[in-house]
Amino acid sequence: xxxxxxxxxxxxxxxxxxxxxxxxxxxxxxxxxxxxxxxxxxxxxxxxxxxxxxxxxxxxxxxxxxxxxxxxxxxxxxxxxxxxxxxxxxxxxxxxxxxxxxxxxxxxxxxxxxxxxxxxxxxxxxxxxxxxxxxxxxxxxxxxxxxxxxxxxxxxxxxxxxxxxxxxxxxxxxxxxxxxxxxxxxxxxxxxxxxxxxxxxxxxxxxxxxxxxxxxxxxxxxxxxxxxxxxxx
Numbered sequence: 001x002x003x004x005x006x007x008x009x010x011x012x013x014x015x016x017x018x019x020x021x022x023x024x025x026x027x028x029x030x031x032x033x034x035x036x037x038x039x040x041x042x043x044x045x046x047x048x049x050x051x052x053x054x055x056x057x058x059x060x061x062x063x064x065x066x067x068x069x070x071x072x073x074x075x076x077x078x079x080x081x082x083x084x085x086x087x088x089x090x091x092x093x094x095x096x097x098x099x100x101x102x103x104x105x106x107x108x109x110x111x112x113x114x115x116x117x118x119x120x121x122x123x124x125x126x127x128x129x130x131x132x133x134x135x136x137x138x139x140x141x142x143x144x145x146x147x148x149x150x151x152x153x154x155x156x157x158x159x160x161x162x163x164x165x166x167x168x169x170x171x172x173x174x175x176x177x178x179x180x181x182x183x184x185x186x187x188x189x190x191x192x193x194x195x196x197x198x199x200x201x202x203x204x205x206x207x208x209x210x211x212x213x214x215x216x217x218x219x220x221x222x223x224x225x226x227x228x229x230x231x232x233x
Contacts, residue, residue, distance in 0.1 A: 001050030003036050010036040012194035013050075023161075023171040025185035029227055032191040034174040035072065038141055041172070042069055065093060068137035070128050072144050076116040082127055083112045086134065093135040106130040106160060122153030129160060140164065142173035146180060158183055178219035192227045
């Protein structure tokens with residue numbers, strides 16, 4: 001699959017598969033093509049060439065009902081409470097989870113009657129996660145879900161994702177946090193300049209690239225070795 005924006009080749013002839021039930025992480029410096037790859041899979045943009053297959057068939061309009069998305073940036077309506085936002089999104093889908101279940105799952109009980117625009121960073125991300133789950137998706141896309149959160153909120157969010165993984169949902173996420181990738185991801189795709197330059201389980205990638213030194217190395221070392229970029233550009 002390839003995707004170009006004017007003079008920028010955002011994604012350049014990549015091929016990969018995501019297995020059902022796994023958490024697959026896309027890593028790479030800013031501009032590597034991670035978000036573009038996600039948005040083409042989600043159907044937000046069309047590929048210039050190549051195709052996206054779901055259960056070995058080209059995706060169609062019904063695919064939107066099978067996925068949930070937490071975008072990098074999402075604006076919420078003014079003067080709507082957390083409960084009202086959930087009710088509004090619930091109305092968009094033919095099949096949804098009960099709102100009370102979403103509130104409990106995403107730990108939103110204390111802010112149900114608060115305006116969504118007045119939530120803290122961690123509370124807002126938990127609400128956006130609940131919105132991504134409202135249609136009980138089979139695939140969950142998370143685009144840098146914990147950027148800007150304090151360490152405690154970030155770890156709390158990881159716990160929520162770990163619980164979601166236990167339900168068997170497939171998760172695709174992008175992140176700049178190497179600890180997040182190591183904690184959540186079963187498999188990593190490392191991208192740079194629109195290409196996939198390495199893929200595999202986190203530990204196996206360390207072994208492949210550092211051999212006997214793998215125990216003394218971490219994903220940050222691997223990232224810097226492969227891309228030559230800092231983590232937060």
